[in-house]
Amino acid sequence: MELRITATSPEHPAALLDLPWDVPLVDWPESCLVALPRGISRHVVRFARAGEEVVAVKEVGEWAAVREYELLRDLDRLAVPAVDALAVVTGRTDPRGEPLEPVLITRHLDGSLPYRSMFETTMRPSTINRLLDALAVLLVRLHLDGFAWGDCSLSNTLFRRDAGAYAAYLVDAETGQLQPGLSRGQREYDLEVARVNISGELMDLEAGGSLHPSVDPVEFGTAIAERYAELWHELTRQSVYPLAKRHYIDRRIRRLNELGFDVAEMQIQATPDGDAVTFLPKVVDAGHHQRQLLRLTGMDAEENQARSLLRDLETWMMTQEDYAPDDPLGARPEVLAHRWVRDVFRPTVRRVPKELRGSADVAQIYHELLEHRWLMSERAERDVGLDATVEDYLRTVLRPRLARAAASGAGGAAGEEAAEAEDGTSAPDTAPGLAEGTVRRGLTGPDGV
Structure with a gap:
C-alpha cells in the first residue's frame, strides 16, 4: 500500500511529507507537535x-475523511466560517506493514480556542451569552447555505475574539449534509441537537466547578433556539410597507447590515390594490463591513472589528480638507482610506509593543484602542486623542493584563482569556444585534500592520 496525499494546494504535499506517517497519531513524538489547547x-x-503552517491532524476512517474534506472545501467556497481543509492522507502503514488509519488535515485557526480552554477559570454569564450569540449566527449562516450540521455543539466549534464579541467557526463537519435548501424540520432538528448538546456540555462544566453559579445549563441551552429564531426571522421575514414610506425598505436593509449581513438580492412586489410594497430579502450574505473595509483599505478583519474601524475611518475622513463625497473633483474614498491606514492606523498600532499584544491581531488592538479612547473621552467630556489613549491603554490595560496572565501561570491566549474573565477587562460589547462570525485570513498589508 502506497502513501497518498490528496491536497488542496501543490505546496502542501511537500510540507506534509516530513511528518511521521508510519507512526500512530497517538504516539507522534513531541518534536513534531505544537502545544495548543485541544477540545473534546x-x-x-x-x-x-x-x-x-500549524495544522490539525485527525485520524478517521477513509470514507469519513474524504467526505469531510469535500464538505469543508464546499463550505470554504460558500465563505462559511469553518476551518480550512488542507489534505487527506491515506495508505498509511507502520514499519511492519500493518495499516494505519487515514487522517484529515486542516489548517489551525490562529487565535482560536475550544470552549473548554475558555472556561479554565469561571467565565462570566455575559461572556457565555456572547459565545451563544456567535454560535447562533454560525448556525443561521450554515442553514441559509443549505448545510445541515447534525451535531451542533460547543465542542464542535472554535471561538476567536471579534472586537467586543466572538466569532464562531465550524470545526467538525463529519455529520453534516449540504443540500440546495433545508426544510423547517431539518433546521429544528439541528436546533434540538444544539440545545441538548449545549445543556450537557454546560452541566459537565458545572460538575467540574468551572461554571458560574448563576448559570443554569438547561436555560442557557434553550437560549440558543431563541437567539437563532430572532436572527432567522430578521433575515427571512417578508414585510409590507405603505407606498408613502418606502424608505422603510432602506431601514430594513440597514438593520440587516447592523447584524452583519448584506442583502445580495431583493424581491419587491406591489400588492394587488397598489397601496403597499412587499419586501423580502431573497438572498443574504455575511460580512458586509468586512468586505467594505477590505475594498477600501486592503485589510481583512472580523466583521465587528471591521465595523469599528470603518466608523473611525469615516469620522477621520470628514476632518480632511479634500473630503467632498458629492464633488467629483474631491478625493476618492479609496485614496482617503489609504491615507488613513498610512498616517493613522499603522503608526498607532506600531506604538503597542508586540510582546504586549498577546494573541490579539492588529485589528483587535486598534478596536480596543478606539473603545478605550471613547471611555476616556466620556470621562473627560472632550476628545482625548489617540496619543493619550495609547499611553493610558498600555499603562492601565495591556501591562496589567500581561501581569495577571503571568501570575496565573496560564499563559498564551487561554491565560489572557482567563484574566479577562476574572476581572472584566475585556473590550465592551459594541456591535448591535448578535455577534457575527465570518471567515478571516489575516491582514493583507505588506507588513501585517
Missing part, C-alpha cells in the same frame, strides 16, 4: 507543524 473529540487529534 471522538477521534485522536494532534497539532503539528508542516512547513510554515
Whole structure:
C-alpha cells in the first residue's frame, strides 16, 4: 500500500511529507507537535507543524475523511466560517506493514480556542451569552447555505475574539449534509441537537466547578433556539410597507447590515390594490463591513472589528480638507482610506509593543484602542486623542493584563482569556444585534500592520 496525499494546494504535499506517517497519531513524538489547547473529540487529534503552517491532524476512517474534506472545501467556497481543509492522507502503514488509519488535515485557526480552554477559570454569564450569540449566527449562516450540521455543539466549534464579541467557526463537519435548501424540520432538528448538546456540555462544566453559579445549563441551552429564531426571522421575514414610506425598505436593509449581513438580492412586489410594497430579502450574505473595509483599505478583519474601524475611518475622513463625497473633483474614498491606514492606523498600532499584544491581531488592538479612547473621552467630556489613549491603554490595560496572565501561570491566549474573565477587562460589547462570525485570513498589508 502506497502513501497518498490528496491536497488542496501543490505546496502542501511537500510540507506534509516530513511528518511521521508510519507512526500512530497517538504516539507522534513531541518534536513534531505544537502545544495548543485541544477540545473534546471522538477521534485522536494532534497539532503539528508542516512547513510554515500549524495544522490539525485527525485520524478517521477513509470514507469519513474524504467526505469531510469535500464538505469543508464546499463550505470554504460558500465563505462559511469553518476551518480550512488542507489534505487527506491515506495508505498509511507502520514499519511492519500493518495499516494505519487515514487522517484529515486542516489548517489551525490562529487565535482560536475550544470552549473548554475558555472556561479554565469561571467565565462570566455575559461572556457565555456572547459565545451563544456567535454560535447562533454560525448556525443561521450554515442553514441559509443549505448545510445541515447534525451535531451542533460547543465542542464542535472554535471561538476567536471579534472586537467586543466572538466569532464562531465550524470545526467538525463529519455529520453534516449540504443540500440546495433545508426544510423547517431539518433546521429544528439541528436546533434540538444544539440545545441538548449545549445543556450537557454546560452541566459537565458545572460538575467540574468551572461554571458560574448563576448559570443554569438547561436555560442557557434553550437560549440558543431563541437567539437563532430572532436572527432567522430578521433575515427571512417578508414585510409590507405603505407606498408613502418606502424608505422603510432602506431601514430594513440597514438593520440587516447592523447584524452583519448584506442583502445580495431583493424581491419587491406591489400588492394587488397598489397601496403597499412587499419586501423580502431573497438572498443574504455575511460580512458586509468586512468586505467594505477590505475594498477600501486592503485589510481583512472580523466583521465587528471591521465595523469599528470603518466608523473611525469615516469620522477621520470628514476632518480632511479634500473630503467632498458629492464633488467629483474631491478625493476618492479609496485614496482617503489609504491615507488613513498610512498616517493613522499603522503608526498607532506600531506604538503597542508586540510582546504586549498577546494573541490579539492588529485589528483587535486598534478596536480596543478606539473603545478605550471613547471611555476616556466620556470621562473627560472632550476628545482625548489617540496619543493619550495609547499611553493610558498600555499603562492601565495591556501591562496589567500581561501581569495577571503571568501570575496565573496560564499563559498564551487561554491565560489572557482567563484574566479577562476574572476581572472584566475585556473590550465592551459594541456591535448591535448578535455577534457575527465570518471567515478571516489575516491582514493583507505588506507588513501585517
